[in-house]
Amino acid sequence: MASIRIGLAGLGTGGRSLPQAVAKTTGFSFVAGADLRKEAREQYRAEFGIQTFDSVEALCDLKELDAVYVATPNPFHAEHAITALEHGKHVMVEKPMALTLEDCDRMIATAEKNHVKLMVAHTRSFNPPIRKMREIISSGQLGRVTQVHTIRYSPWLLRPREPVEIDTELGGGVCYRQAPHQVDIARLLGGGMVRSVRAHAGRWSPENSTEGNYSALLEFDGGVTATLIYDGYGYFDDRELIEGDVFSGAKQSGPGQRLRIARAEGKLNKDTSRSGAAFEIERGDGDADKQPRQPFFGLTIVSCERGALRQSADGVFIYDERGRTEVPCLEWSGPLKVELEDFYTSVTEGRPVLHDGKWGKATLEVCLAILQSSRNKREQLVVHQVPSPY
Numbered sequence: 001m002a003s004i005r006i007g008l009a010g011l012g013t014g015g016r017s018l019p020q021a022v023a024k025t026t027g028f029s030f031v032a033g034a035d036l037r038k039e040a041r042e043q044y045r046a047e048f049g050i051q052t053f054d055s056v057e058a059l060c061d062l063k064e065l066d067a068v069y070v071a072t073p074n075p076f077h078a079e080h081a082i083t084a085l086e087h088g089k090h091v092m093v094e095k096p097m098a099l100t101l102e103d104c105d106r107m108i109a110t111a112e113k114n115h116v117k118l119m120v121a122h123t124r125s126f127n128p129p130i131r132k133m134r135e136i137i138s139s140g141q142l143g144r145v146t147q148v149h150t151i152r153y154s155p156w157l158l159r160p161r162e163p164v165e166i167d168t169e170l171g172g173g174v175c176y177r178q179a180p181h182q183v184d185i186a187r188l189l190g191g192g193m194v195r196s197v198r199a200h201a202g203r204w205s206p207e208n209s210t211e212g213n214y215s216a217l218l219e220f221d222g223g224v225t226a227t228l229i230y231d232g233y234g235y236f237d238d239r240e241l242i243e244g245d246v247f248s249g250a251k252q253s254g255p256g257q258r259l260r261i262a263r264a265e266g267k268l269n270k271d272t273s274r275s276g277a278a279f280e281i282e283r284g285d286g287d288a289d290k291q292p293r294q295p296f297f298g299l300t301i302v303s304c305e306r307g308a309l310r311q312s313a314d315g316v317f318i319y320d321e322r323g324r325t326e327v328p329c330l331e332w333s334g335p336l337k338v339e340l341e342d343f344y345t346s347v348t349e350g351r352p353v354l355h356d357g358k359w360g361k362a363t364l365e366v367c368l369a370i371l372q373s374s375r376n377k378r379e380q381l382v383v384h385q386v387p388s389p390y
Contacts, residue, residue: 004028004090004347006067009056009080011035011044014094015071017123019048021336027344034059056080060087067347069121070094073164074171078103081118085110090117090347092339095180096367097360099171101384104361111357119343119353120360124181124297125188126338128329129311133302134188134390136309136327142320143305148190148226150182151241152298155234155256155282157205157212160268166210168371173210174232175201179367181297184355186218186226187363189302192388193221194362197369198379205233216370228370230298234259241299242313255282294332354389362386 004027008015011033022030032051033044041052053059060068060083068084070077070093078098084091085107097120098104111118124130137145156174157166165172187194199216203209212233218226234256262268262281293314302309307320315329346353362385369380 002027004066004344005031005064006069007032007034007050007059007062007065007089008044009034009059009068009070009084010072010094011037011040011052012071015069017335018069018071019044021334021340024333025337025340025344027348028340032059032062032065056083060084060089065089067091067117067343073162074099074176075164078107081107082110085114085116085118088114088116090119090343092119092121092343093360095120095122095184095360096171096176096364097180097357098364099176101361101365101368104357104364108357108361117343117346117353118357119339119346120355120357120363121336121339122180122184122355122360122363123335123339124295125184125355126342127295127297128332128338129294129316130185130188130300131338132316132327132329133300133309133311134388136316136318137189137302137304138390142307142309142318144222145190145224145302145304147224147303148186148300149303150185150226150298150300151229151238152178152182153231153234153236153238154178154298155259156232157208158234158256158259158263159282161208166208168210173201173212174230175211175214175367175371178230178232179214179216179228179370180363182228182230183218183363183366183370185297185300186228187366187385188388189300190218190220190224190226190388191222192359192362193385194226194366194382195219195221195385196379196381197366197373199228199370199373201371201374211371211374214370214374216373218366238298239296242296242311258282294329295335352389356389358384358386359389 008018019030022028034053034056045052067090070080072080081091081093164170196219201211201214205212213231216228237254310317316327318325365382365384373380
């Protein structure tokens, strides 16, 4: 197969990374999309010259289509992925893979029955510094991992949200929508095999009746531990953790404050979210030169027997008996490019998908355990874990 013809299910802001990544990646052509909203179909058709459909079923009926990227709302991930898989299309699905472990099993079984690939695109564990950390860990130069700490502060709850995004029962809130990234990072670096989860999730926003923060302790087989902290209320800018004080002057403000000002001025609504304008407000003017050169999803620190690792602005810092050295990473080309490259290799060469359905199910199991532990105030055992794929 010279080129994989890929379609997009869900023509919103979340799916926009796909055509942008396809334009930078050899071996793909973006040919079609599906969305219930007429305006979204018209916008994508005009901007990218693709065929558009008003249902995922109609999209998957297209013979000139090899794969589908599922970026529809969380409650539909399983249904739409299974539809594509049953049509013989390879599938990449956004996080979370599904809302239940039973739906994960259905997706895995459908992919196996139809002999097609299923990839769970947890994009943050594909970030070059995270992959470089895993490479260093796998080399054994620092000995075994002893603990992982990952911390993320963001203005997630300040961005305009659709009702489904802030309804926990429909896969809303940070435990469904953000925890998969952190859990995936911790599992990849810690070896994959989580044994138990103890966590607390909070609802501190008077405007949103869903989880906006959590703290979790993961114990892995062999005694490795990982702590996960997420805060989505938008007061602290976690880029300071690797860049120092990224804002100069008393009048400068961080992403959360910019969103609060925009909200007070009436500049934030669902349309600004769909168009990506909310992210432009969040980034602000004049901050481009202060962005890390590598993608940054909070700070991750890995402790090993003979040293430690953490991200730097350009790659990874190694701390050992010689002091601190920096290992640069290849220049980042934006979200989904690395994922598409792995997907292409898997499809065209018949190799296993690294982040396959079983990996995605294991990550979802930990996310569900965070919610359950918070509700019952008890440690939760997890039993569907799989080892890190590399």
